[in-house]
Amino acid sequence: MSVYRGPERLTNESYMPQASPVRLFKQRLEGRIETHWHEFFEMGFVVGGSGTHVLNGVPMRLSRGDLFLLTPADFHSLEPDSGGTLELYDLIFNDQFIRDPLLELLFDRGTHRTACYDREETEAAEREFELIWKESADWQAGSGMLVQGSVERLLIQLSRRSREAGDEYASSGGQAVNQPIQPSVRKALIYIQHHFRDTITLEDAAGSCGLSPNYFSECFRKGTGVTFQTYVQELRMQFAKSLLKSTRLPVTEICFASGFNTLPHFERAFKRRFGASPREHRKQ
Numbered sequence: 001m002s003v004y005r006g007p008e009r010l011t012n013e014s015y016m017p018q019a020s021p022v023r024l025f026k027q028r029l030e031g032r033i034e035t036h037w038h039e040f041f042e043m044g045f046v047v048g049g050s051g052t053h054v055l056n057g058v059p060m061r062l063s064r065g066d067l068f069l070l071t072p073a074d075f076h077s078l079e080p081d082s083g084g085t086l087e088l089y090d091l092i093f094n095d096q097f098i099r100d101p102l103l104e105l106l107f108d109r110g111t112h113r114t115a116c117y118d119r120e121e122t123e124a125a126e127r128e129f130e131l132i133w134k135e136s137a138d139w140q141a142g143s144g145m146l147v148q149g150s151v152e153r154l155l156i157q158l159s160r161r162s163r164e165a166g167d168e169y170a171s172s173g174g175q176a177v178n179q180p181i182q183p184s185v186r187k188a189l190i191y192i193q194h195h196f197r198d199t200i201t202l203e204d205a206a207g208s209c210g211l212s213p214n215y216f217s218e219c220f221r222k223g224t225g226v227t228f229q230t231y232v233q234e235l236r237m238q239f240a241k242s243l244l245k246s247t248r249l250p251v252t253e254i255c256f257a258s259g260f261n262t263l264p265h266f267e268r269a270f271k272r273r274f275g276a277s278p279r280e281h282r283k284q
Contacts, residue, residue, distance in 0.1 A: 008036040015092060016040055022093040022147060024132050029078060029086040035247050037075035039194065040092050043154065044068050045129055048087035051080040057242035060114070062086065065122035067158055069106070069113035073193040073235060075242070089129040093151065095190045100183050102152055103190070105159040115161035128154050181223040184209040188220065196235045197259040202228050236260060237273050244282045251278045 015038075016023065029051070050063040055076045062078075070076060080086035098106070106113065117125060128150040135143040181189070191208035192200065205228060206216035220228050240258035243249055252263055255278075260266035270278050 008034070010036055010038045010040075012039045012094065016094060021097040022091065022151065024129070024136050025090040025092075026133070027086075027088050027090050029080050029088075032079040033077055035075055035077040037072065038070065038092070039072055040094050041072070041098075042070040043091040043093075043151075043158075044070075045089045045091075045125055045154075046086065047089065047126060047129075049080055049085045051078060051084070051086040053078055054246055055114075056238075057246035065117040065119075065125075067115050067117065067125065067154075069155070069158060071113075071193050073196065073239065075239075077246075089133070091129070091132065091151065091154075095194070097148075097151070098155070099152070100186070102155055102159075103186050104181075104183070106155060113158060113162055115158050117161070121157070121161075125154060125157070182219060184211055184216075185219050185223040188216065189224075192232060192235065196232055197239070197257060199261070200232060200259075232259075233269065234273075237270065240266070240270065240278070241274065241281065244278055251282075254278065 029049075035054070044067065046062050046064055046066045048064055050061070053060050053062045053066075053068065053076060055068065055070070056074055078086065132147050132150050135146050187209040188205045191205055195204070202217060203213050205220075206213045209216065211219065217228060220231070224231055226234070236259040240254050240260075243254045243257065244251070247254075249257070251267075255263050255266040258266070260269070267277055270276075270281070274281055276284065
């Protein structure tokens, strides 16, 4: 009898070599990729076949021309249609690879970072991925700048399409951010996305962006509309809620995987937030 071990966490150590902040894979999926999450960013672009992508517990169809961007706060699974395959480029990179102006485009308004491209856009995106693939296979003088340019063009186009579609998605788990966020707080949000499942303090987040704790707390609340503690708690809650609905992971493991230190505290906080215990919510 097989044992369900829960979602896998893909680490920087295993997938991101120290010599490069970006890697590109060509994937041809013939079976299901089980639920997992990453310590890095991932951008997937479908070039052939069709299937289902379950992102944070929400299923969506995939076919040629679909592109998605995942942060370390997201988890997902992929499955080609029965008897078929799903072909895609899979680009992974760390937060240091994204320059601040681009971070502002991608995260200031909490856009849901997915897009379905038309034929012309699909062909343009495919050319960018092919260039990244070619340069990565034969790294030479100037390759880094070419790859950086291609990745940034892909991310800018994704940001534009997401905004045009009006498909807003808050990185805090559904609460829209209504005003631009200053660069220092934006850096802290990325830090929080990487570490919300660990023990994380206001001092940690403030240190990640070079601000004093008191000043950071004030800036964070102005930028996000909530306190640091509320933001982290909501991120953990939404993560746990999605795991309950989309996996068979035991409640105790979901508690710790989501960043809570004790099961009683998790159960009390979850019931206050959603009006039902974790076990009751899973049955709904």
